[in-house]
Amino acid sequence: MDVSEDDLLAAIRKVLAGAVDGVVVDVGDDAAVVRPGSGDLVLTTDALVEGTHFDRSLTTPRDLGAKAISVNVSDVAAMGGSPRHVLCAMTLSDDIDGAWVMELLGGMREACDAYACSLVGGNLARGSEVTLAVTVIGEVARGRAVTRAGARPGDVIVVTGELGSAAAGRRIRATQHRFDEGDLASIRRAERPTARVAEGQLLAGHGATAMIDISDGLGLDLKRLCSESGVGARVRIGAVPLGSRATLEEALGGGEDYELLATLPSEAAAVAVASAIDEAGVVRLRTIGEVLAGADLFQVDSDGAEEPLDPTGWDHFQ
Numbered sequence: 001m002d003v004s005e006d007d008l009l010a011a012i013r014k015v016l017a018g019a020v021d022g023v024v025v026d027v028g029d030d031a032a033v034v035r036p037g038s039g040d041l042v043l044t045t046d047a048l049v050e051g052t053h054f055d056r057s058l059t060t061p062r063d064l065g066a067k068a069i070s071v072n073v074s075d076v077a078a079m080g081g082s083p084r085h086v087l088c089a090m091t092l093s094d095d096i097d098g099a100w101v102m103e104l105l106g107g108m109r110e111a112c113d114a115y116a117c118s119l120v121g122g123n124l125a126r127g128s129e130v131t132l133a134v135t136v137i138g139e140v141a142r143g144r145a146v147t148r149a150g151a152r153p154g155d156v157i158v159v160t161g162e163l164g165s166a167a168a169g170r171r172i173r174a175t176q177h178r179f180d181e182g183d184l185a186s187i188r189r190a191e192r193p194t195a196r197v198a199e200g201q202l203l204a205g206h207g208a209t210a211m212i213d214i215s216d217g218l219g220l221d222l223k224r225l226c227s228e229s230g231v232g233a234r235v236r237i238g239a240v241p242l243g244s245r246a247t248l249e250e251a252l253g254g255g256e257d258y259e260l261l262a263t264l265p266s267e268a269a270a271v272a273v274a275s276a277i278d279e280a281g282v283v284r285l286r287t288i289g290e291v292l293a294g295a296d297l298f299q300v301d302s303d304g305a306e307e308p309l310d311p312t313g314w315d316h317f318q
C-alpha cells in the first residue's frame, strides 16, 4: 500500500461525503448512527472474495465496487424493500494502491447514489487477497416484506427483465476477440448488474405472494422459492425472456442476472405486467409459468411436451 491508513480513511471520507436523510453520524467515527423510519428493517450481507467471485485482472475497481453494492441491494429488492444504509468491511492485499481503493469507493458511491442509499461505515484490514463484505440495511412497510414462502397453487410466475445476459457476457469475454454492441452490452451486464428495486416494490405493491432475486439461475432460484413455499411449478420455456446474446441454457442456469422472480395471483399479475413498461415501451415483466400443488417442477417445451425441470442440469455454469 502506498498510503497510510489514516490518509486513506481521510480520502474515503471525502469520496463518501454528503448529508443523507436519516444519517446522524456517518463514516469516520467509531460507529455510524442512523435514525430508522416507521417500517420494518431489512438486513442482508454478502462477501465478494477475490479468486472466487471476481478476478481483479478482468474487472475495474469502479465496476467491482458498484457490483458489491448491487448484489446486496438485490436481496433487499427481493423482499420488496428499499435500501437505506450500507456498511463495508474490506481486506486489501499489499499490492493494492490508494488509487485502486479510491476507484472502488467511487463505484460504491455511484451505486449507492443510484439506489438512494448511503455508505455510512466500514473497516479496512490487510489480507492475502481482496475481500469486500457488504451489509445493506433497508426498509419495508411494516409487515409487508415479501418472503420466499408465500406462493400458492394457481399463482402465476413472473420475471423481470431478460435472463442470461451476465452468463453470455462472461462467455463472450472468454471466447471472442472482437465484440459488437450486443456483445459489449452483455459483458457490461456481467460487470455492472442492476438491482431491481423499483420492480420489487411494484411487485410487492401488486400483491406478490413470494419473491426471490435470481442470483444463481432461474432453475435453482425457482426451486428455492418453491421449496420454501411448499409448492411445485410449471415453466413455459418459450416464455422465458432471453438476453440478446444469451442461449437458453444461460437464461435458465447462468446466474448473476439479479432479476426478480415472483409469484402473484393471476389477475394481479396481469395488472402488474401492464404497468411494468419502461420509457422505451419495453415490458419489464413477463409471465413464464404457474405455481402447482405438490413439490414437482416441470418445463413445457415449445412443442408442448412437458418434462421434469431439473435445475441441477443447468448448474454447470457455476
Ligand SMILES: [Mg+2]
Binding pocket: 074, 075, 078, 212, 213, 215
Ligand atoms: Mg437473494
